Amino acid sequence: MERLNILLVEDNEGDIFLISEALEELDLPIQISLAKDGKEAVEFLDSCHGMGYKQTPDLVLLDINLPFKNGQEVLKFIKNSDDLKRLPVIMLTTSSNQRDINESYSNHANSYIVKPFGSGGYQEILNRIRIFWFSLVELPSKI
Secondary structure, X not given: OOOEEXXXXXXXXXXXXXXXXXXXXXXXXXXEEEEOOHHHHHHHXXXXXXXXXXXXXXXXXXXXXXXXXXXXXXXXXXXXXXXXXXXXXXXXXXXXXXXXXXXXXXXXXXXXXXXXXXXXHHHHHHHHHHHHHHHHOOOOOOO
């Protein structure tokens, strides 16, 4: 299996640690890129154009409540970009507000997951993401 590139867009250090740890336990060849705010995420994704499609992430895990640009703004940037719009984006956030959920899907999020409490919850969620996104579905080509 080819190395999977995941962009984690998260500003909470505790969540970064728990998500990164859970991803490493999936026993997959994963490269994790990190953006700690929305502006940094947009700059990272924009820079992928210059490096070619091979550098573009295979999947984005995106929080909503971020500094500088919120997750909805980052999601709109991705889904309004001809080069990035096929990129699967999973909203992974603490918000269970129906308005946030509806707005995410209106902005073309591929899924919406409310963050769990504790590391065991992250392991379960990321294992299910692994099964669905990396075993069951076919990801878009980077060619």
